[in-house]
Amino acid sequence: MTAHPRSLLFVPGSRPERFVKAIAAGADLVCIDLEDAVGPGQKDEARTAVVSFLAESPDNVGVRINALNSELGVFDAAALLAADFSPAFVMLPKVEDAGPISWASDLFAESVRIIPIIESARGLANAHGICEQDRVSEVLFGAVDYSAELGCTLSWDALFYARITLINAAVCGDATLLDAPWIDVADASGLAEEVRRTRALGMPARAAIHPSQIPVIHAALAPSVAELEYARRVVDAFETADGGAALLDGKLIERPVVESARRTLARADRSNPGQ
Numbered sequence: 001m002t003a004h005p006r007s008l009l010f011v012p013g014s015r016p017e018r019f020v021k022a023i024a025a026g027a028d029l030v031c032i033d034l035e036d037a038v039g040p041g042q043k044d045e046a047r048t049a050v051v052s053f054l055a056e057s058p059d060n061v062g063v064r065i066n067a068l069n070s071e072l073g074v075f076d077a078a079a080l081l082a083a084d085f086s087p088a089f090v091m092l093p094k095v096e097d098a099g100p101i102s103w104a105s106d107l108f109a110e111s112v113r114i115i116p117i118i119e120s121a122r123g124l125a126n127a128h129g130i131c132e133q134d135r136v137s138e139v140l141f142g143a144v145d146y147s148a149e150l151g152c153t154l155s156w157d158a159l160f161y162a163r164i165t166l167i168n169a170a171v172c173g174d175a176t177l178l179d180a181p182w183i184d185v186a187d188a189s190g191l192a193e194e195v196r197r198t199r200a201l202g203m204p205a206r207a208a209i210h211p212s213q214i215p216v217i218h219a220a221l222a223p224s225v226a227e228l229e230y231a232r233r234v235v236d237a238f239e240t241a242d243g244g245a246a247l248l249d250g251k252l253i254e255r256p257v258v259e260s261a262r263r264t265l266a267r268a269d270r271s272n273p274g275q
Contacts, residue, residue, distance in 0.1 A: 005029045005138065007217045008178050008207045012037035013046035013063070019053050023061065025211035026218070029138075030061045031115075034076050035093050043072055051079050054087050062089030062115070068100050077107055089113040091140065096122040101133045113137050115178075118166060119145035127166055131173030139173075140207060141166050143180035154183070156197065167202045181209045188216050195220035223264045231268075234261035 005028035011018050013034045022030050032053070038046045043066075050063055065076035080087060086109045092100050095116035104114050114135040118127055119142025131139055143159055152158040163179070170177035179198050182191040195206055195217055206217045223231065237248045238258045246253045 004176055004204065005178070006205050006221050007214050008138075008140070008205070009211065009214060010037065010064070010181065010207065010209050013050045014038045014042040016049040016053060019057075022211065023058060025214045027208065027211075027214045028060060028205075029089070030057075031064050031089075031091055031207075032061065033064045034072075035064050035066050043075075047076060047079050051083050054080075055083060055085050059088050062087045062091060062113070064091035064093065064117075067094050068092065068103050077104075081107060086112050089115050089138075091115040091117065093117045093142070094119060094123075094145070095130055096120055097126045098129050098133055101130065101136060105133075105135045110135075115140060117142045119143070120149055121146070124162055124165055127169035128172055131166075131169040131175045133173070136173065136175050138176045138178055138205075139166065139170055140178045141180045144183070156194070163198065163201060163203065171202070176205055177203055179203050179206045181207045182213065183209070185210045185213065188212070192216050192220040221267065223268050227264055228268050231261035231264035234258060235265070 007027045008029040008031055009022050009025055009027035010031050010033050011022035013032050014037070019032065022032075032050050034043070034046055034050060054061065054063060063076075063080070065080070066072035068074070068077060080090070090104055090108055090112055092104060092114060095101065095118060101114050101116055108114075114133070115138045116130050116136060117140045118124060118130060123130065124146070130136065141163065143154060143162070146162060147154050147158065166177055179195075182194065184190060191213060198206070199221055204221070206221075208214055208217060233248060234253055234257060237246045237253050240246065
């Protein structure tokens with residue numbers, strides 16, 4: 001599985017004909033959804049289809065189960081545990097503290113990564129404790145549920161505090177923060193603009209609900225030509241100074257600036273692996 005994903009694509013567990021297409025879309029992670037995307041009358045059928053497919057799926061494919069403190073979540077977990085394989089990851093909805101992560105860690109094999117969704121005011125308040133759990137390597141911001149609870153819009157200003165708080169918590173926990181999916185599938189330019197803005201805040205990845213959104217996300221996360229050129233100049237200036245402080249365009253170049261430049265170059269390598 002990708003160590004530091006840029007993207008995660010959701011696909012409904014009730015649409016098995018879309019599973020292979022979702023994998024082919026190029027997302028770093030694919031999450032087959034048994035929770036919100038599956039209607040109440042389709043849960044049992046979807047669960048059976050998902051468990052069957054996961055047995056033969058690539059190692060970047062996992063599943064979002066229903067909340068573990070619900071009957072449906074218990075059924076989902078039991079079906080996965082009864083199978084003779086382990087999914088790449090299990091995504092947990094409505095996580096508000098470390099409890100569900102601890103339960104999932106006890107249930108599933110150590111190789112299974114736990115991805116909590118923080119989608120409530122209480123979850124945001126406990127974000128540091130959630131992100132710092134050992135089995136958590138990715139965290140998803142559930143903006144739609146969060147905004148519904150607060151009674152706010154999905155606008156940039158309304159969600160700014162939540163995003164900044166989660167970015168800080170994820171960095172402290174050495175976890176990758178996945179931003180919430182952009183819900184207007186037809187608005188690719190809006191998605192690209194928001195990904196660029198969240199990238200500027202330090203958010204490295206985004207979830208998606210349609211395959212067409214994946215290349216948009218990857219392109220928006222990649223550094224611009226100007227960013228790439230500046231990063232190369234920073235590294236060159238630092239190396240020319242034999243690792244000491246240097247000046248570039250009249251600005252002091254020290255190690256934190258160089259590390260940022262190297263991260264920019266690494267992002268470019270992810271975007272153009274064949275170059």
